[in-house]
Amino acid sequence: MKVFVERFLGINHKELMISLATKLKNLLNEQLKGLSSQLSWYVIQLGVTFASSLWLIRHLDSLHWGSISLLGAYHGMFSVFSGIWLKDWVIKAIVEGRKVEPILGSVALIAILLSVLGFIICGLSFTLFFPQYSFLKNLIWIQAGSLLTTPFHVIYFYFDAIKKPQLINQVNAYYAICAGICKLICAEIKPFSFSTFLWFQLGCSLALAIGYYWLIKNEGLEFRKWQIQWQLVKEMCKGAWSVFVSKIIGLAQSKMDVLLLASLLNLSDTGKYSSAIRLIEACYFVPVLLFTHQYPRIIEAKQFSEKHFLKKLQQYFNISLDCAIGLITLLWISAPLFERILGVQELTWFIWGLSINILFYMLDIARSSFLFVNNFVHLMIPIQLVSCILGICLSYLLVPYWGIYGTVISTWMMGLWQCWLSNYLFRQTRFIPRILCSKTYSTS
Secondary structure (H helix, E strand, C coil), X not given: CHHHHHHHCCCCHHHHHHHHHHHHXXXXXXXXXXXXXXXXXXXXXXXXXXXXXXXXXXXXXXXXXXXXXXXXXXXXXXHHHHCHHHXXXXXXXXXXXXXXXXXXXXXXXXXXXXXXXXXXXXXXXXXXXXXXXXXXXXXXXXXXXXXXXXXXXXXXXXXHHCCCHHHHHHHHHHHHHHHHHHHHHHXXXXXXXXXXXXXXXXXXXXXXXXXXHHHHHHXXXXXXXXXXXXXXXXXXXXXXXXXXXXXXXXXXXXXXHHHHHXXXXXXXXXXXXXXXXXXXXXXXXXXXXHHXXXXXXXXXXXXXXXXXXXXXXXXXXXXXHHHHHHHHHHHHHHHHHHHHHHCCCCHHHXXXXXXXXXXXXXXXXXXXXXXXXXCCHHHHHHHHHHHHHHHHHHHHHHHHHXXXXXXXXXXXXXXXXXXXXXXXXXXXXXXXXXXXXXXXXXXX
């Protein structure tokens, strides 16, 4: 890649990296004015998490890293049971001025009941799907234990709604530092102990939940003030059921590549693939940060006028597209360096192939803001269902012959469908490609 840049573009690759980084910084500064505190804490959190993951990849062999990735991916599919599917409903309700205490109490009740259910299903079903990895059947229960701490995460819905996400990011940064230190300690213990690693991570998850409660208590909203209103519980379930189903399908889709690789190949190849995925996902803080910043403002724009709403939406899509292109280019240039540092064979090729996922992810996140605000969330269900079916079919067709590269190709096809072709499926979303292809969008 370095030779290509210097020979065909006629510029030094280091100069190109600097210019791209500067452009990306300017784009973020333009759109995220006033978010310096939030951004700094978020960068600390992501930076520590990223560095600790690199440490594990470098110091563990592919088998151990593949096992950790498999447990994390399988447990991650059940995170929807924590109540995260109610996040957008809660933010919208609070922004619209509804009373906070009944919302928090009712959401917490739903999250507690579902997290217990998710813990049980996750632990019992692992052996059914992965009987070849019987040595992990007891460890999955420790991994799934973190689900029992996730009902506290409903607290950060409130802080996102009142536009104080920097407080949550500060607590998350402290959590990332503690979890990172634990990872470093576990990586240095020889021989590596899976159980010790997972117990440390579970302890950090519990500490994070306590940190969230400390924040909400300082706001004068301790648990005793929360109220459970059964009518509100029914309203949430009725109003957000489509989000719940969509989140389940979406999580299955996002974790499916790792799970299918572990099922069709082996843990060693899964570890190599997961190393590249972890580097790609390190860039996902950009779309998450953009969504956190833009979503409440898009709701306000919708309440103001449809024209103002479409203008805000197009602005969101434009910055998402520009940031994605900048991040992908930076990853392409830096991929060989990561391969040398981590010592993972063919990592450069995996990063080059998977980096396009950043574009797909950012455009899909931007579109979700439109769907949430207009109560079109039910449209996500058939879109993501087709993505899952497409991914499964392509994986079974390609992975046995092309190995990890078959999974890369299947993610391309899924992403192309998810963020572009699926827009033509419904009348409500057919205007989105026009927004992406033009700098000025007109409703006429």
